[in-house]
Amino acid sequence: MSTTLKDIAKKTGFSVSTISRVLHDNSKKYKISEETQTKVQQTAKDLGYRLNTLARGLRMQKTYEIGLIVPDIANPFFSAVCKNLAGELRKGGYNFIVYDTDKDLSIERSAIKKVLEKRVDGLIIASVGQEFSHIQKIRDANIPLVMIDRCSDSVDVDSVSVDNVKGSMFAMNYLIKEGHTRIAFIQGTPGSYANETRLQGYKLALHDTGIAVDKHLIVGNDFRAMNGYLETKHLLKLANPPTAIFTAGNIIALGALDACKKAGVRVPQDISLVTFDDPVFTPYLSPPLTAVEQPIKKLSEMAVAILYRRMKNHHGMRKTLLLEPKLNIRSSVARISTRKNIIHSTKIEKN
Amino acid sequence: MSTTLKDIAKKTGFSVSTISRVLHDNSKKYKISEETQTKVQQTAKDLGYRLNTLARGLRMQKTYEIGLIVPDIANPFFSAVCKNLAGELRKGGYNFIVYDTDKDLSIERSAIKKVLEKRVDGLIIASVGQEFSHIQKIRDANIPLVMIDRCSDSVDVDSVSVDNVKGSMFAMNYLIKEGHTRIAFIQGTPGSYANETRLQGYKLALHDTGIAVDKHLIVGNDFRAMNGYLETKHLLKLANPPTAIFTAGNIIALGALDACKKAGVRVPQDISLVTFDDPVFTPYLSPPLTAVEQPIKKLSEMAVAILYRRMKNHHGMRKTLLLEPKLNIRSSVARISTRKNIIHSTKIEKN
DNA sequence: GACAATTGTGCAAACGATTGCATTATGGAT
DNA sequence: ATCCATAATGCAATCGTTTGCACAATTGTC
Structure with a gap:
């Protein structure tokens, strides 16, 4: 169908080898004469020659x-x-x-x-x-x-x-530094590499600072928004709700944010939110989310x-x-005080 | 390097043709005996045969x-x-x-x-x-x-x-129906297909309802967030600012939203916002954006x-x-009244 | 027992490129 | 005149498949 070396060979009178060399070898090595080169190149262009990578790949x-x-x-x-x-x-x-x-x-x-x-x-x-x-x-x-x-x-x-573990620890250590101790983790798909390593970092950070892991604060089961929404709703209803949420992925965070808004819970005043992963829209959310950016x-x-x-x-x-990941600090985390925590709780009951 | 039909042929004693037929032809057509089939298939598996699509592509x-x-x-x-x-x-x-x-x-x-x-x-x-x-x-x-x-x-x-033109018109007609007449358009890259057609829809909708096109309300020059941010800032400072903004792309809208927030202008109470394109995060912004979804x-x-x-x-x-695109109506557009418009204007001066 | 039909398999020519090894012509050196 | 180096090009094998055609062996039909 399409032009081949053979066609050019026929038209120019040279052999296929020569054509090949001119067209792909840079032809210095084989000392093809200038004259031949231009002639071949011209007819190649005229005939609309296009390399067949299948043939080349097979041979090479x-x-x-x-x-x-x-x-x-x-x-x-x-x-x-x-x-x-x-x-x-x-x-x-x-x-x-x-x-x-x-x-x-x-x-x-x-x-x-x-x-x-x-x-x-x-x-x-x-x-x-x-x-x-x-x-x-x-x-x-x-x-x-x-x-x-x-x-x-x-x-x-x-x-x-x-380093997902480290990324989680960056996020968690920051939350802890800001005074949070009751920090929930909304998981992605359990068993997936991303989830397990991020969860590991979460636990490790708590462990390192002597905070006990509360199993009720580890929730969720996939990386979608609905998961973040439902689990956040659930977390907010707890008798002793967390003061911060750390989500395993950004789409989860979207759902979490939504749940907070619908429940009248302000971020970060009433609850803090940090997430793993940091795509382009994170800074434009309300509030701009503090997030772990992957390089x-x-x-x-x-x-x-x-x-x-x-x-x-x-x-x-x-x-x-x-x-090494990087923590981008924005405006979704508040420094915590006991009083705030109480206000927060009452607010929840109201809803 | 890797196993070929020839290798299998050698090992089984059959010809290359037979091997090929068994392995790819479903071999009914050529009536290869059961016995041969299993034998060939077994050795193919043993030798880890893998089709070479280059050769096949070349031939076929x-x-x-x-x-x-x-x-x-x-x-x-x-x-x-x-x-x-x-x-x-x-x-x-x-x-x-x-x-x-x-x-x-x-x-x-x-x-x-x-x-x-x-x-x-x-x-x-x-x-x-x-x-x-x-x-x-x-x-x-x-x-x-x-x-x-x-x-x-x-x-x-x-x-x-x-149909970008139609998409723009959906958005614009909705805004107009809600009482807006001063509607700004923040463009993407001028000259690009997406931008020109969306702009066309913007103008057409205005024209159809007898609203004059105000050139000062058509601004911007690319599809990025910063463009949305800067142009929105500029629009808000106008002596007679628009009551609604329509952005040519979603990322532009992110910037616009950001500018509003930083200027203390509330969406949709103080200004309405609609955008073309509707990726996963749009419903989770604050407010959830009314947007034109592409099928x-x-x-x-x-x-x-x-x-x-x-x-x-x-x-x-x-x-x-x-x-045909589809307008997803969320909460970024307010029905307009003259009074609101005045409050809005004063708010702007304040900033 | 002759012939046709069927079954099961092999031969060899493509597909379009690359490349080691000729081969031919030419000029220079001796 | 002989020999060699060099320049310019061609031959033919190869990469791994597919597939039309040929062919041998077996079975069936009358």
């Missing part, structure tokens, strides 16, 4: 493609990661194929299969699960691979992720750097990177 | 890949489109390659080149610009193509987009449907679809 055993597998591309965190990775990879002359697994492990498996069938040169994957045997297999097949946004000691693969740009850069390294050296030592 | 002249080109994947609208398209395409057995052009026409051009070199079976493109000659060329080369999120009579390509799911479904149609029939009639 290299595709210049990187596979990217993410649980949910509509999640601002992942779409930002996507964008940064794209830019970073472009610099190195690589393109990438994205797969959205919709947080489904079976789709993830089939995505991996597909992407390997495409003979990508490398793979970046933010796995959904806690189960990594299928990923280990890729590594065992010597396909360059880096995991992002989660790491596990149970697999021997390169990884770069954000997305750095994460992407590192992921690509580690991937390149692995593509050069299949058998190097495993590399795991844990990046 | 079909890749089962669709290229997707978007201006900014981190934009919630496009990442949602992405996700919906992915799901839709998966149903048909297609994968897709995404390119983020970063709103840069030259990157767009090179992305198109790259994606065609990959011999995708089709192309979905949300072009950045108003200039479509490069896109027309693809169509001329008989590559199935559908444009999304913008359409133009100047190119002869299939397209599906949201993203429908858009994606239609885009894929039209693409499939075009892949089957290269020479059919051009098809352009214009989908």
